[in-house]
Amino acid sequence: MYTDQHIHSSWSGDSETPASDQADRAIALGMERICFTDHHDPFVVSDVDFELDFKGYFEDMPKLHEAYSGRLDIGIGVELGLQTHIADHLEMLAKAYPFDLIIGSVHFVEGLDPYYPEYFEKYGDRAYTLYFETVLENIRLMSCYDILGHLDYIVRYGKGFGLTYSYDEYSDIIDPILRIVIDGGKALECNTGGMSRGLSEPDPCYDVFRRYREMGGELITFGSDAHDPSTLGCYFDEAGAMLRDIGFRYYTVYRGRTPEMHKL
Ligand SMILES: [Zn+2]
Numbered sequence: 386m387y388t389d390q391h392i393h394s395s396w397s398g399d400s401e402t403p404a405s406d407q408a409d410r411a412i413a414l415g416m417e418r419i420c421f422t423d424h425h426d427p428f429v430v431s432d433v434d435f436e437l438d439f440k441g442y443f444e445d446m447p448k449l450h451e452a453y454s455g456r457l458d459i460g461i462g463v464e465l466g467l468q469t470h471i472a473d474h475l476e477m478l479a480k481a482y483p484f485d486l487i488i489g490s491v492h493f494v495e496g497l498d499p500y501y502p503e504y505f506e507k508y509g510d511r512a513y514t515l516y517f518e519t520v521l522e523n524i525r526l527m528s529c530y531d532i533l534g535h536l537d538y539i540v541r542y543g544k545g546f547g548l549t550y551s552y553d554e555y556s557d558i559i560d561p562i563l564r565i566v567i568d569g570g571k572a573l574e575c576n577t578g579g580m581s582r583g584l585s586e587p588d589p590c591y592d593v594f595r596r597y598r599e600m601g602g603e604l605i606t607f608g609s610d611a612h613d614p615s616t617l618g619c620y621f622d623e624a625g626a627m628l629r630d631i632g633f634r635y636y637t638v639y640r641g642r643t644p645e646m647h648k649l
């Protein structure tokens with residue numbers, strides 16, 4: 386079972402799952418390693434408090450790592466919400482704590498999360514373009530991450546508004562994003578979280594991974610984005626088959642922010 390490197394626990398404002406429940410589930414699934422990536426998306430207008438208590442997190446998680454020693458190798462990561470106006474804050478955090486990995490994800494566009502219908506009501510046909518432009522703008526500015534999280538996150542929610550999406554429609558923005566990921570030595574995350582909510586492909590989709598490989602991209606990670614144990618490791622077999630079909634032969638596991646290649 387591939388290492389799940391995108392897992393949330395009650396350290397995230399939108400999860401009530403004790404981290405040990407996620408670890409137990411990973412053992413039941415036969416995983417040897419997982420990495421927690423709780424949210425830090427500060428200064429946003431939301432019903433949820435996405436600010437991570439780093440001090441508490443780094444007191445608690447090493448204890449969990451110890452407690453599971455010999456049964457499950459537990460990494461400590463974070464999912465940083467990329468926002469251009471807090472670039473310095475995020476770069477500082479990346480250096481301040483001993484993370485195994487950092488996922489950089491865009492959840493907020495002009496202060497609005499596409500998770501909420503207001504985003505699509507406000508931006509209509511521009512909703513997808515604006516999302517990808519925001520990803521590009523952020524990664525041009527910041528390199529404090531190892532893995533670009535769920536590149537087409539917006540697809541999870543746009544479908545309900547009848548908005549179509551294909552790589553070809555947005556290739557003029559997606560290609561420069563992939564270029565920065567590849568040249569910067571970052572990984573592209575294969576996020577299966579949307580599949581547990583009905584998407585037929587991971588985030589990003591098959592065609593984006595095909596293009597990534599065509600452009601020379603090699604580093605890929607698996608992440609279920611599980612906020613509770615029911616979706617931990619979900620659809621990894623399907624996603625792995627998809628990536629092998631495209632031609633990938635290895636996936637990446639991070640320790641101490643250093644990539645290791647594992648057979649796919
Ligand atoms: Zn996310």
Ligand SMILES: [Zn+2]
Binds near residue numbers: 464610
């Ligand atoms: Zn997440």
